[in-house]
Amino acid sequence: MIIGVPKEIKTDEFRVGMTPSGVMELIKAGHSVLIEQGAGLGSGFEDSLYVNAGGVMLESAEDVYAGADMILKVKEPIEVEYARLREGQILFTYLHLAADKRLTEVLCAKKITAFAYETLRVGRRLPLLEPMSEIAGRMATLFGAVHLGRYFGGSGRLLGGAVGVERNRVLVLGAGVAGKSAADAAAGLGAEVVMMDINTERLTYLRDVMAPNVTMLYSTHDSILECIKTADLIIGTVLLPGAKAPKLITHDMLSLMKKGSVLVDVSIDQGGCFETSHTTTHSHPTYEVDGIVHYCVANMPGMYPRTSTVALTNATLPYAIKIASTPLPALLKDELYVCALNTYDGDVTNEAVADAHAMPYKGIML
Template structure:
């Protein structure tokens, strides 16, 4: 199969979808890999490294798309890239379609055979989302702490405090991979941390493995309201597989919070779990509403692209190989877990949650 690796052009995105080592494995299995010039530079990979791995470099991205059977990306296609795709071309990337009707309609109209990283489910886990969730979760605690700084509009409280002073209180909504990572880093900074989740089994696990300054609580609307007045940082990591994130903190609830507190919305790719959230960029990561700092960067792991690219390739390469070997026509029969990754195919939507989000009819594969 001919595989295309274009340079990411989303604002402030420096990851690349495959490392040179990953390219070498694909080439070894007989596939042709086209990599756009400088696609890996943001992650610290030179064109020379890709050439040594067996990739063919192309300057013309339109030619790359035209020649390729499958496009492997990091982030969802943006409108500037839509015209590059061929009818019924394969695409493997993060899609987050429940929060993006325009992209959903494009994929359907073009007949794109689109498989998403974030919906691929194996034994109840999301193995292609987990590495980026871990990066984003760790970042969430760091960014929340940084933006408590007065020069960022925060309250001026140091997250871990110092001898004789108060420590920040951090609430983490969602105890999954991102939530656990956020809690561990916030605790490591010295903050007092509370994780909220509705899965009691998960809460028992978190209670056992997280540091002593991390508490666990069953999540409810009333519990969140009770904790908000004392919180300095709130990290939202809630996830419903493939669907829009629920709005756990409303605009009205911001009035319960201390001015200069920080909301970090890790769920922003899926629409955000705070009512007042809207996507931001690394260049302009925050905005202030009702005196509360909002950090809602839609591609958080892009800030640490070298770590993120290695972690992403470690997780995705197995499935890229499988798609390249079997093709879109046969992959769901040969590797049934890919049914959960399939979102659109020849103009038909195969993700129920996305269909419900956009009132589009979906089918079961």
């Protein structure tokens, strides 16, 4: 199969869909790889490294899309890329279609076989989401702490406090990979941390492995209402695979919070878990609503593209090889890849995405 790796062009995105070593592995598996010139530069990979690995360097994204049977990316295609998609192509990337009806319609119209990193399941795990969730969780605490600074519009509280000064409070909504990483980082900085989730089994496990300054609470509307009153930093990491994130903090609830506190919405790719969230960029990461600082960058790991690219492609490479090496009818008899499939032959094949946009859903028969 001919695999294409175009340059990411979403604002402030410097990751790349495959490393030179990954290209070498794809070629060893019998495939050809087309690379857009400069695709890896943001992650520190020179064009020559791809050529030395056996990739074919092309000058334009149009050439990559035109020549490839399968496109490997990091982020979902943006509007300028829609016309480049070729009917019947395979697309393997983060899609987050529940937050993007227009892209969903385009993928259906072009009969794209679209596999989403974020819905590929192995048991209860989402292995292609986990590496970026870990990075985004750590970043949520670090950048939340920075934006508590008065210079950035925050309350002027140092997250871990100081000798003779009370420790500040962090509320983490969601106890998955991102939530645990955020809580670990906050606890390490000396904050008082509360983690909330509705999975009591997960909360029990985390109670036994987390630092003593992390408290586990079952998530209800009332418990969230109480905790936001004293929180200095609130990090939202809730995830319903493929679906829009639930709105756990409404606009009205902001009035209960301390002025200058910070909301970090890690769930913004899936529409955000705060009612007042809207997508921001690394260049302009925050805005204020009713005295509350909002940080809602949709591609947080893109801030650290070298680490993020290597971590992501280490996870995606085996699945990319499998998709490229297996006839599609056989691949769609494997439940793992059916879970990852979001659109196929003009239909939405992920029920959560279909529900989000009130579009018809067509399941794949195994």
